[in-house]
Amino acid sequence: MYAEIEGADEVLAVRDVVRQVQAFFAAFHAKVQELSSGRSACPCDACQRIRNLQLKAVVHTGVVAFKKIRQFDELAGEEVILAHRLLKNTVPSHEYILMTEAVYAVIEEMPGWRTELREEYYDGLGAVRVKVLYPAIDG
Secondary structure, eight states: OOOOOTTSOHHHHHHHHHHHHHHHHHHHHHHHHHHHHHSTTOOSHHHHTGGGOOOEEEEOOOOOEEEEETTEEEEESHHHHHHHHHTSOOOSOSSEEEEEHHHHTTSOOOTTEEEEEEEEEETTTEEEEEEEEEETTOO
């Protein structure tokens, strides 16, 4: 997902996106709970593994370019490359929100989330300071 914030208050827009990502986690876990409780008697592998589903999110801000490819608008540029590479990180968890410094510098504290400052390194991009938020439901 992306949000265009040109002309908007950037700080408020970034905070809104982070709130939406938090809401994704809450909705995701509510659905996992609903599905797992309704299918506990089903012996199939998919139903038995529902409780193991986890969610990751990367939140970053920057300037991007739009390219039209057939009927689709595609995001392009160094900031998009960085966001994609941040998915391949050294975070020792399967569930988290990872934010770049430009994001975590403007958000407010998020009660119920354990936080950790980290530095990830990527060839061609160098060191990237990030904050990782682990949900309270994370074991």
